[in-house]
Amino acid sequence: MAQSITNAFVTLFDAEVKQAYQSESVLRQAVRLRSGVQGQTYKFNKLGKGSATARIPQTDVTPLNVTYSQVTATMSDYNAAEYSDIFHQAKVNFDERSELVQVVSKAIGRRIDQLVIDALNGASGASTVAKTVVTSGSAAASNLNVGKLIAAKKALDAKNVPFDDRCIAVHANNLAGLLGDERAVSGDFASIKALVSGEINTFMGMKFIVLGDRDEGGLPLTSNDRSIFAFHRSAIGMAENMAQKTEINYVPEKTSFLVNSMFSAGAVSIDDEGIVKITCDES
DSSP: OOGGGGGGOTTTSOSOOOOOOOOOOOSGGGSEEEOSOOSSEEEEEEEOOOOOOOOOTTSOOOOOOOOEEEEEEEOEEEEEEEEEEHHHHTTOSSOHHHHHHHHHHHHHHHHHHHHHHHHHHTOTTOEEEOTTOOSTTOOSOOOSOHHHHHHHHHHHHHTTOOSTTEEEEEEHHHHHHHHTSHHHHOTTTOSSOHHHHTOOSEETTEEEEEEOOOTTOOSOEETTEEEEEEEEGGGEEEEEEEEEEEEEEEEGGGTEEEEEEEEEEEEEESOGGGEEEEEEEOO
């Protein structure tokens, strides 16, 4: 139950309710999505590649012998729930249930993102851009900069990853580091005017997705080293057994309404070659 609800009694506070700052899902639409999945697992199919051969007249064609492989996403079930006591409802001048719907829905959205982040981080065959990729000839460890973005683009290009639907998931600290690189913000190098808006939407052909600190874990951080990920949409798959939904039910035993958001899904790396892990030093 929302233990601090008494703090919002009419005698103490204004009519407006301010929710704690919190983020919602930003990665679900950046991956290959399969909804309405039946069963506990879902298999994403991966088709191999082959090389054309020269044709010799009056001889049999040479088949490519393309291989098929599968990766499996395993469903996990999640709830985000809170009670809204009817006696408390009589003492506050805002709709607590409506506020709780937003709170629990955002909590589920962040958990969806964490499934994607864990799948990205678990891509053992992904290319890696080390924290020592820097600019200006420096050999010291660095935060995100244009040199690392160039290295990440090079890694994706070398694997023939399509230019469309490339994304990069970064932490707010890494975006701040990039904004400190003149080549990312100067009009001499780019016309995005990043310092005017304080954000970068697209750079080096990659759509930027910025995440902050998250109780669910967020982008992996070890000591001062943050792992961020450049990836292609088709490289990561998410299968939904039950899409996110939110319910409000009255529970007589609690004399409360239960606001509950839930979903069941799993995420997996389909093709590690479409994922680049970039290590950034945030110290």
